[in-house]
Structures are given as structure tokens and as C-alpha cells.
Amino acid sequence: MYFKLLSWCVSYVWRNKKSLILSSILFSVVLGIIPYFSLIISKKFINELSLFIMSSKEIPGYSNIVILLLAQVAIQTFSTGIGYLDQYLEKKNLSLLEQKLVIEMTSKLSKIPLLTYDDPEFHNHFGRINTNISERFWSPIRSIKEFIKTVLSIGSYTFILLAVSYKLIVLCVIVTIPLFFIQSRLGKNKFHFSIEVSSLMKEIRYIYSILTDRNYAKEMRAYSLNNFFLNRWSQKYLDHTGRTLSLEKKQYIIKMSTESATSVFYIFTSVFVLVVMRRIGSLQIGDFLIVNQALNNTQTALNRLTVIYSDLKVSLLYLKDLKVFFDLEEHLEAVCLSPEETSSTEYLSLQNVTFRYPTQTVCTLKGISFSINKGEKIAIIGSNGSGKTTLIKCLLGLYKEYQGEIRIMGEDIKHMPDDRLRKTYAVIFQDFLKFPYTVKENIYFGDVDSESSHSDSRVISASTKAGIHGMISNLPEKYNTYLGNYIHYGVDFSGGQWQKTALARALYRHSDILVLDEPTASLDSRSEMEVFKELLTNSEDKTVIFISHRIASARYADKIILLKEGEIIEQGTHNELVAKHGEYYQLYSMGEEIEVMNETIPC
Template sequence: MKKIKPESNSLHREYGILSNCGYALGVVRRYSPKVLPMMAAGVITGALMSFLWSYIGKYVIDLVQKQAETGDCAPLIPLLCIAAAIEITAAGLNTICNNKIWFGLVFARMSVITEKNAKALGMDYQSLEAPDMLDAYQKATNACAGNDVGIEGLMRGMYKIVQQALVMAVTFTAVVVLDWRLILVIAAMSFAQFLFFRHTVKRDKKEVWDVLAPTWRKINYMERVTQDFDYAKDIRLFDMKEALAGKQHGILDEKRERFFHSRNLWLGNSFFSHAMSIVSNAAIYGVLIFCVVGQNMSIGDFTLYLGLSGTFSATLTEFLNSLGGFRKTSMETDDFRSFLDTAEKYETGLPLPEGRLTFEFRHVSYRYKGAEDYALKDLNLTLEAGRRLAIVGMNGAGKTTLIKLLLRLYDPTEGEILLNGTDIRKFRRSDYYRLFSPVFQDVKLFAFPMSENVSMLPPESTDRNLAQKCLERSGLGEKLKSLPDGVDTQLLKVLYDDGVDLSGGEKQKLALARALYKNAPVVVLDEPTAALDPLAEYELYRSFDGMIQDKSAVYISHRLSSTRFCDKVAMFIGGELVEYGTHEELLAKGGEYAKMFEIQAQYYKEGCANAAE
């Protein structure tokens, strides 16, 4: 199996532990403010429980020794009752505090997951396709995937560290009184454990979890493929079960290799930690035995100092390990904050021009990341306000790339796209998006009511009557009548048992209804009618063209059903604009467009002529 190496991530930043602590406290204060006083109370009650029984045990044993001489054990009963009451009260308060802390921190984590998802939804399209951004997103997801990682893990770490510091402050005095040299032995062993633990944490993070970020992406992708209805038919009809299973096994082997490495790292840490603990405990017992034999220490004092020394030793080790774990959760918080703080392109910009809109491609070229050839080369093209432009060409000609550039899903590799003379990158991206009503071939439905699938807005902002009119105008009037709840019918069965699935043609008509509802000044149709036959496509295009009235429109297709009613036709081959003019001009020219039109004529030329009469 090939060796997996960590991938560098230019998006990663290091904020520092103190900065991350302040950030985590701010998150909790914002989403679960009642957690902070609960943590203060939990620190006190938890620390009290750590050493309370050591003192109680001493006094009980001393009293038992004293009363054994008289045989009267009655004085023990009040003492035991008081001790039990204190312990029960402290334990009860600590349980209540820990319960509220647990749920409060979980709620805060769920809230920052929402922040992360909102960030992903608002990012520019091109960034979401970049592998380094996908890895950054996966690391941010990992950083809020459990109670002991990321921000929640950092808060739990702070809680434990403060509590442990309080316990050590109390038990330290007892150990110094016993023998100050014992402090040196315990501290040396604990510090050695801490250094080894910190080294293990760092290696585990960089050699396992950072390396696994691309692997988690592969695992998530394979899970989506096996569960997505869009893949179900192909998987079954092409008998892809074994092929997919083989790929999944390969990915899981990568994961298993890293997990084995992690296990070995922590096994080594565990062995080392146990060895250091044995040395510390041996030193404690040695000093105490010497005190009992040589200094006549009472059994009660022996019990007290044994408990306090053991508590100090264990707590110091836990404290130092918590610091090491603190480093790990801080690094995970770095991952989360790095993703959230990724600079958004074009968050601010010029106000959009008012009135008629003209778009100009000026020497625009685009090359996909990692590709050698340009998908679009030196394009000069103008879309005038209120005009219809047909973009035609075979698959792979660069049509969809052109549209993604026009919509600002991509930025040009070379050249510029102008809106009324201004580079479109100077406008705020979210404002620019409002100029377009796009209709794509691959229509995605949401498990929402049909009205919200048209408006693409929350229910309180959706005009149901307008949604119904748009559906009727796009050709889904009869479908609406057949549905039990009309525009309120839930789509898809993912969330609702009575959800309705639409056919391919119905999905594309719904997408046209979305464009009508948005009512943007520019309509873009990127082969949305591929599920229709050529004649039906022509009729739908002509009908839709009448609906959009004086808006600008761009029709993209490798079929030529839209070109006859467009003002201009742009013919693309291999990413280059090879012909440009009206339908009639290009036919008269007898070039590539005319050849393509003649080839397709057998399917719809006669039908188009009849429909035009």
C-alpha cells in the first residue's frame, strides 16, 4: 500500500491557545451564556469531592482508634452522617452542574455547525470546487464532530484544567509538609508524562487526522453515491456493486492504516505513562512507610497523606495531560476558525447599474485548475440589453463554461467581463447574482413544498399565488390539479412519506417556473430541455421566450431549436467562437452552423416550420 503523506493547506492559520480560548468563551457566551456560571460552580464542587474523603477518612480512623479503647462507637454516627450529607450535597450539585454544562456546550457546538454550514453555502462556487478548500471544510467539520474536539473540547479542557489547578493548590501543601523532595519526584515523573503525551498528540494530529482529511472526503462521497437516488438506476443496471465495494475497501484501507498508526502512538503513550506512575507511587509509599516506622505517624495521618499525595500526583499528571489535550483541541479550533475566516471574494463592491444592462466579454479565456488546455479561448462577445443570444455547439465546446463565467461562478483566467463598461468583479457577488434567472439541465429539487421549490425562499417570504401562476405558465397546470395539496404538496420522499417525485420533464418545467418567479432582468437557459424531444423543446422555448418579454436571454444548446427566434447565434467549437450572426446569416454562410443545422433538420426542421406558421 502506498504511503500517505500530509498535504499542505495554504488556508490553514494558527491563532494561538489564548486567542482560541477567548474565541471559545465568546461562542459559549453567545449561544449558551448560562454555562459559564455553571462551570464556576462545577469547578468548586468537583474539587471539593476530590480531596474531601481524604480528610474525612483521617478523622474517622483517628476517632475509631480513640473509641476502640472505650468500646463506645456512638460518636462515629453523627460524624459519618455529616460526612455523608456533605458528600451527597457536593455530588448532587456537581452532577447538576455537569449536566447543564454538557447540554449547554452541545448546543453551542450545534450552533457553530450552523455557522460553518452557512459559510459553506455563502462561498463562491469556484472555491467550493478547489481541493484545498474541500479539505479545509472537512477539517472544520471534524473540529465540531464530537464532545471532545474543537471548540467544545477546548471548553471542556478549560473546565478540567481550572478544577485540577484548584485541587493541586490544596493537595500541594500536604505533600510539602510530608516531604518537600517528594514534590520533585512527582513533578519530574508527571512532566515526563506530559512531554510524551504532548508529542503523541502532535504526531496524532499531523500524521493521522490531517492526513485523513482527503480520505474523509472520499468516504463521504462514496456514502452519497450509494444513497443518492440519482445514482441508483446506474448502479443496479450496470451491476456496479462490486466496483463500488472495491473502491470503498481501498478508501477504508487508507483509513485503517492511519487508525492503526494512531493506536500504536497511544499504546506507546499508555505504557510510558504507567511506568512513570509506578515510580511516583513507589516514592509516595516509600516516604509514608518511613514516616510510620521512624516517626510514629498515625494510621489516620497515613491515610490522609496517602490520599492527598496520590491525588496530587494523579491530578498533576491529568493537569499536564489536559494541557497536551488542550493543544490538540486548540489546533482543531485553528482548523475551524481558518475555514470561517477564509476571505470571501467581493463581499463589498460598487452598486449595480440601473436601467438596461449590456454584458461584454473582452479577450476572455478560462482554463480549469490542473488542465493544460483552455476550456474557453480569447472570447470577444457582447450580450446587448433586451436581446436573445443563442450559444450553440457540440458537447465540450465551452458553452457551459461561458455561462459559469457570465454568472460569476468562475472568474476568467485571462481577460475581463464588463457590465455596462465595468468589470463584473467590482460588484458585490450577491448583488450580481440577483441579475440572473438561470435554468440548468441538472435540476435539483428540495424536500420542501412545491411553492418553495419555485420561490427558493422561506415559507414566510413565498408568494403562493405567484408560484402557482408561474407553474401554470411553465406547463405544470395539469400536474398541479392532480396533486392533493396543489402548490403546498411536499416534494420528494426523503422527509415525507407522502412526498411526490417529478419526472425529468416536470423537473425542467419547474425550473422554468423558478426563472419566471425570480423575474430577474437576464434569463439563462443552459440546456434545460434535454429530456424533451426536439419539437417539444422548440415549442417550450418559443412559449417561454414569449413569457420573458423584454428581458435579455441566453439560450444554450447543442440542438438548434432556439436559434430561429434569437437575435444572434454564437457557434463554439473547442472553446473558440468560430461563427457569429443571425440564424439566416449563418445558414447563408454555409459554415459549421449550417452543417450542424442540416444534420439536425431531419428531426425538427419541418416541425419548426409548421409551428412558425
Template sequence: MMMSHDEQESIESLSLLNVVRSFRYWPRIFQLLWKVSAKDLICFSILNLIQGFLPALSIMATQQLINNITSTQEKILGAFLFFIAVSIFFGAVSIYQSYFESLYQAKLSNYTNVIIMEKASRLTLADFENSQVQDQLKRVQTDSGYRPFQITKQIFGIASNLISLVSMISIVMIWNWWAALLLILIPVISFFSFLRIGRQEFVIQWKRAPKSRSAWYLSYLLTRDNSFKEVKLYTLGSYFVKQYRKICEDFFAEDKLLAGKRLKYSVVYKLIDNLSSYSIIFLAVISAYRGQLPIGNVVGIFQSISQVQGRSDSIVQQVLGLCQNNLFLEQLFSFLDIDSTERERLQERSEIKEINKIEFRDVSFRYQGKQQYALKNINFTLEQGQTVAIVGHNGSGKSTLIKILLQLYAQTKGQILINDLPIQEINDVSYQKRVGAVFQDFVQYEMPVRQNIGYGNIGEVDNDQRIAEAASNAGIDTLIENLPNKLDTQLGRWFEHGHQLSGGQWQRIAIARAFMRDADVYILDEPSSFLDPEAERDVFERFHDLIKNRIGIFISHRLSSVNFADQIWVMEEGEIVEMGTHAELMARNQTYARLYRLQADAYSTNVSAV
């Protein structure tokens, strides 16, 4: 899943060997490029290869034109027409290359973002709660819009420049072989100097991911409406801006240091490169003065030297950039390979069409990296027609139990049976389709009402009747009728014409979303957190009617609302310590009875005070 210690060291000690190793991803990148658009890839490849031959062809056309100035009119005309044809062809290739590049860049960027989103949608909740996975996701998301195309352009750019380099060095080599060798040798030496800078740049970018996420979160807090009220009240805005500015300043200081090192290497390299080029040009001029070279050939050599310098610089920078981008590829494919067999395993599991029975046998669970168990030896059986309420203090394990039941986490120990079949043998997707749930931290989609409810059963998102039934079951049919555009009313304040709801109305929307699903199991996790007592009673009564002949589970802190449940479970420190009806638990006079009386006394005291 994550990078090993050896891979971390590999990044820290980027060398020529590491660079060579990084090319192992080339087959996969070409597979990706082919999937994006085979036709555009072929056109892009051909145009880049042609582009590689054109500079040398242009130099030859110029050289021929100058050498034929003193020849016959027919030869001058022929050389001039050849020069024009090469120039026109050069321009046409450049225009079409830019055209295909822009199209292919857009397609590649979109495709890469889509496969990252698809992969993210298949991750587990444990993955999303893993900070290292979040850092990895941040790295690939940040660079996914441009890195893949950069890699593509660099690969073909290197090929094109190498063709140009070889062809133009051949022009110089015809005159003087050691001059051609000198033109090649200097860029090769500079490559190893810039490789060190490239390593430092990648390491810095690699280590920035956690701070980059922190900067994003600070910006999120200042621009999100549900956090703005508290930020404003506690005057946190200037503090968050200061923290954000500090991260940006740290990043800038690192960038400035690297830019200084790159500048130093660039000045030294350019000085040596220019001295060698001027020496070769001086020798060419002397040869022409002595009559050993035609003037056209001298001009061709001048142009070749200039082109060799430019192409050499480009190749060095492209190879260095490719080294860094290949390390990005390592991160991209490493992310895409997280649990890569999960889909295959799901396809091999049994489909489930109905949930009749749920059984937990000695189920325990602990979070990754924790020694203490969040759930310990949980045992129960639920069948169709049963309703259970789970109560207990915060942190007692209630929500964790629900996440295990939903298979958002896999149990650490014990066995979960669905219809007497181990849950590991059941396809997760088919199982989760049979469950409707409202989470404590339900989502408020900044979208129209239709989507907010219809997402509970995405296949019915355009079914007005089905959505209306779910809304009625949640008691918000009148609310929707009074909205300006009914089901098509935009909710929230993020987008134009948005209509903001109260917390209780948003919660009922989330409940309607759960009711939208024709499920066998319905779960409400703290469904009354935004509801007043009257609205809460209404929701529970509707819930009770909806779950007849189904399994119903709800979590609540308000013990006065759980009387209708067939059973009440009391949880403490990850264990179910009591089970029974309200009357049975009150008669036992243990944890439930004590909590119930505390809430009743508090309510009575408040009423008396009023």
C-alpha cells in the same frame, strides 16, 4: 486560503514549540464560546473551578473525621456533619456541572455547524471546485460536532485539575516535600512521550481527509436513488463496497499501530508511576507506625496520592488532547478566514436595481491550475429586449461563459460592464438577484413543491399566487393540481410520502424556480435535456413570451429550437466564432450551417428508418 508549506511542516513536526504556538487561537475560541452563551459559559467556568477544590476538601473532611474518632462527642459530630456537608455539596456540583455541560455542548455544536455552513455559503464556485478546500471543509465538518466542546472541557478540565493537584500535593508536601516533587515529576516526563504519539495521531487524521471523502462518496453512490439504477445495472455494488472496506481496513491498520504504541508508553509510564507511589505510601505507613503521623493524615496522604495520580494522568491526556484540538482549531479558523474580507468588499460595492445592458470586452478566463484558456477574447453587447442562443460542441465554453456572466467565476482578463459600470464595482448579491437561471445540472430538492419552486425567490416561498404564476409560465400548473397535496406534495423518494417525478417534470420544476424570480436576465442552460421535442417547443415559446423587454440567454444542442432567438452565437474552443440570425448564419454556410444540416440529416434518416 490554504495552509502554507511552513504550516504543513509545522504539523509534520509537532513539538512543544508548535504546541505553544497553537494557543494563539485561544482568544478566538473564547470569543466563540462567549457568543454561544455568555451565561452558560460563566456557570460552566464557576462549577469547574469549584470542582477543582472539592477533592482536597473531601480529603480534609475524611482526615478530620478519622483523627477525631477518639475525641469528644461534640468534635466527632462536628467532623461527621462537615464530612456529610462536603459530600452533599460535591454531589450537587457534579449534577449541575453535568446539566450545564450537556446544554452547552449542544449549543456549541449547533453554533459551530451554523458558522461553517454560513462560511460555505459565502465561498465561490472556484473554492468548491478546489480539492484542497474540499479536504479542509471535510476536516472541519467531521470534527465540528464535538471538537469545540472537547477543547472547552479540556481547558477548564486542566484548570480544575491543576487546582486539585496543587491542593492535594500541598497535603503531601506538609508531610514530605520530596515525595510531593516526585509525584509531579513523573507525569511531566510522561507528557513528552505521549506528545510524540499525539503528533502521529493528528498527522494521520490530517492525511485521511481525501480518503474520508472518497469513502463518503462511495457510500453516497450506493444510497442515492439517482445513482442506484446504474450501480445496479452494471453490478457496481460489490466493487464499491470492496473499495469502501479497503479504506476502512487501512484506517483500522493505522489506528491499531498507534494504539499499540500508546499501549507500550502507557504500560511503562504506569509501572514507574505505581512504583513511586507505592514507595511513598510505604514511607507514610512507616511514619505512622513510628507515631510521626496521625492515622487520619495517613489516610489523607493515601487518598492524595491516588488523586494526584489520577489528576496527573488527566492533565497529561488533556494537554495532549488540547494540542491536537488546537490544531483542529487552526483548521477551523483557517477555513473561516478564507476570503474573510469578501463580505466587507461586497458592502462597499454599488447596489444595482435593474440590468439594462451587459457588455463583455475582450474577456478571457482559465481555470485555476490550467494553462489553457477556457474562454478567449469574448466580446458582445446585450440590451433589454434581446434574446440570444448559444450553440456549439461540448466543451466549447458555453456553460463557462454563463458562469462568468453570473459571477460564479471572476474573469481572468478583460472587462465586464453592467449598465456601463464595471462589474467589480457592483455588489454581487444585488446583481445575482436580478438574474434567473436554470443550470444544466439543476438541483432536484427532496422537498415539497412549494420549496422547489419558491427557492427561486425565497422571500415569496409562502406566496401561493406567485408560485402558481411561475408554475403556469413553466407549463406545470396542471401537473401540480394533480399532485396529492398540490404545492405541499413532498417530491423525491428520500422522505416519507415522497412523490417522484419524471426527468422532464423535474426540469420544468427547475424552470419554474427560475421564473419565480422577477429578473431582468433569464438564462436557460440546456433546458431541453429531459424534454421531448413537443415539450421543448412549449418551454421555448413560454420563455420567449416571458422575456419580452428583458434579456434572454439560452444554450441548446438542438439547433432546430433556436430559430426564435434574435441572435445565435456559435462557440468553438472558448471563442465566439459566429454571430447572427438563423437565416444569416445559414447563408454564410460555415460552422452553424454545417451543424444544422448534420442534425437535420440525422433526424431525416431516423424518420425514414421508422
């Protein structure tokens, strides 16, 4: 598994930024062999310096000392320069790699089935990978780079140690073996801990956002919720901090124990070096210090290898999470088939559509069947939880995991390419987007792919149909006025003005079907009815599907579909359904009585 992940990582970076790998390998080799030359020069310098100090007369060693000192400074300067250059090139290339990865990840997100996207587990998973993406990709390669540099350094130190005794190298390796397993275990514990607390961290970030986000400020103050959520945030934060510190405490104890053992080993080997060098008769001060330094550096480098191995395994485990995301199943490419023959007027049809969410045992939609003629205005009504929004997501092709058939002009939408299907619809959701850009941009975002996407005349036409042109004309910068204060200081629209802006965005789009998924839910029934009547007037050439849980506006539709618990219990015109004296009639009569009562209440 690890090798496959590493191969995938290296091949991806090689395809997109091979210069990053090549420069890293080159610098690793250079930085790996520099310590050897630095130690050799240091040894000569110390020996020359000791001879110079012990001598009672001037000797040529003075010039040698200066030359060796300059050589040492040159090597140190060169090493530092290479290190900084390596860091700069790495940072530069990682920023470009980050851009590439973000583009690919957001593109992947747009292709993942919405049903998968709605899954909380998916968002926990995505939250783990959606930070420092390029770092996640580069971390395994950085470990390899550090491995190359460290191995070369160990190799250079080995030449020095072999001149004394091979036993020094054997001792270093023996001491490193337990550290290898300890570091590996610590790395795994850290990774599994990050998965364990991912949902807790998600809640901590969410609570912090509602404490600081301006969109929550009014309700948080109105209900005096700040202290309540601040206490909850503190509890969750302390819980996370306590668990984190508990893990780190254990790791620090283990690390301190291993470092203490390493220090004892260093003292023992230093004495061993002193005895061996005295026995072989090469006990010069410079030789002893450099061999001792090489021994210490070798042990440090071997310990570093265990850390590199641990980091590599952890980074590959994180990378596995990332690969799982990239391997997620996408919408299958639609296979275009010849549309079935339909009547000359039938435009959109549903045949026995059934849908069930993966986490539920009961179907949300049960055998839904109806047809819509071109240009018809349809109202789909029902109480909350009746399946209205799920039905719309199926109609829009956002959910394709349904059973049955949905056809437009006889063509099954499962066989329509997504881009063509999207152009068929314009939609306003209940939680429509409020972009912090100009009024003009908020409208033409409805059709950014059109050749005339930035047409001012189309923007004005759409806003006029939505009944908002007059208000926009009175703004400080008219259509160039920014909305909200998130990016720029702009104008705050009321809820109704935002709804009309969203309607203008939908009308701006060149589409045959207009879908409104309860976008006026925050309005009272009379205001909703006025919006619906205005919409019918300005969308004569479009097929309109209007979703609501209210009866008042539905009377103006060409056809009304009443949903209850995922099933169609009645459908027909307003007059037809009233004449049946069924459930629609009861709801309508109740609604009428409420309106009359509201009218008779004195102000």
C-alpha cells in the same frame, strides 16, 4: 501561535456565551477544592473508627463517627450535584453556541468565491471542521477548565503531603516530566493522522452513500455495481482501520509502559511514606491511608495535567483549521461606480473576457466579446468542454476572477453588490435542485426575498407559463403536494416534470435576464426544442440566454453564439450563420440529417 488561537477561541465564546465561561470557572474552582475537604474528613473518620473499634468501652466517638459519615456523604452528594449541573449547563449552552456557529459558517460559505468552493482541497479542509463545530470551539476552554480544577486539587493535596515531606512532591514532579513529552507527542501524531486520512475517509463516506442512497439505486442495480463498490468500500475501510489500529497500538504500548512505571513509583512512595511517618511518630491508620491517597491522587492529577496539555494542543491544532476557514478571503464588497454610457438597446456586454482555472495552464475562455440587447433571446452552443458553463458562471458573477469586463446597462458587474446582481438573473442549471418540499414551495423558492413571495397567484402564473399547471391541478393536494419521499411521502415527478417545475421557479422570479444552462440536456432534441419554443413564448419581456450543445433549438434564437475551445468562432442569426457555410452550417446540416434518419426508421 497557540496563544493567539486560544485568545481567539476564548474571546469568541465570551462574546456569544460568557455565562458558559463564568459558570465553568466557578464550578471548576468548587470541584477543585472539594477533594481536600473530602480527604480531611476521611482521615478523621478512619481515625475515629479505629479508636472506636480498639476501645473496649463505649466512648463519645460513636456520635463523631456518624457526624463525619454524614459530612462525607454530604460532600459527595454536593460534588456529584455540582458535576451534573455543570454538565447540564455546558450541554445547554453548547447547543446554542452550535446554532450560532452553524449560522456563521453557512454565511461564510455563501461569501467564499465559487472558484475556491469548487476546489477539492477546500472540501477536504471543510470536511475536517464540519463536525461538532461547537465542540471544537469549547474543547480548548474545557481543557483550561480541567486545568484549573486539577491544579487546585494538586494544591490541596500538597498541604497534606508537606506535612510528611516535601520530597514526595519533588518525586511526583520528576516522574511527570517524561509523561509530559510523551503525551504531547501522542497528541500531535493523532492530529496529523486525521489530516493524512481525511481524503480516504471522504471516499469511504462517498462509496457508502452510493450504496445506500435511493438516487443511486436504479443505476447501481442496472449495472450490477453493488458488489463492485462494496468490495471497494471494504478495501478502503480495512485500509483506514488498519492504519488507525496501527497508530492506536503504538499509543497503547506507550501508555501501558508509562502506567506500569507509575505503578512501580506508587509502590516505592508508599513504602517511603510508611518509613517517614513511623520516624516522625505520627503513624495512625487514618493519617497513613490519607497521605497515601493524597500521594496517589497527586500523581494521578499530575499525569492528568500532561493529558490536558496534550488535548489542549490538539484541540488548538483543530481550531487552527477552523480559523483558516473563517479567515478565507471573501468576495470583496462591491464599490458602486457610475455606469458607462451605452447604446439605448445594448443591455449586456462582454469585452475581451478571459478566464483560467488555477489548476490549469490553458485558458478556458479566451477573449470572449459580444453584446445582448434588452429582450433578445440568445443561444450559446458548443460541444462539451467548449467553455459554455464557465462563461455562464462568469456572467452570473459566480466567478469574478476573469480578465476583461462584463457590464449590465453599462455597469461593471464586479462593482455591483451581490444581492442586486443576483436579482438581475433567474437561472436554471443543468443539475437544478429538486427540493423535497411542496410544489408551491419548489416554485416560490425562486424569489423568497420578495414581499409577495408566497403569492398563490404568482405561483399559478409561473406554473402556467411553464406548462405544468394542468398536471399540478390533478395532484392529490394540488400545489400543497410534497415531491419525493426524502422527508414526507410524496409524489415522484418525471425528469421532464421536474424540469418544468424548475422553469416555473425561474419564471416566478422578478428578473430581467433568464439563463438556462443546459437544463434540458436529458431530453431528446425535439423535446428540448418544444421547451425552448414554449419558453420564448412566455418570456417576451425577458432577455434569455440559452446554453446547449445541440443545434436544433438554436434556430429560434435572435442570435446564436458558437463556442469552440473557449473562443467564439461564429455568431449571428440562424440564417446568417447558415449562409456563411462555416462550422455552424456543417453542424446544423449534420443535425438535420440525423433527424431525418430518425424519422425514417420504422417502429
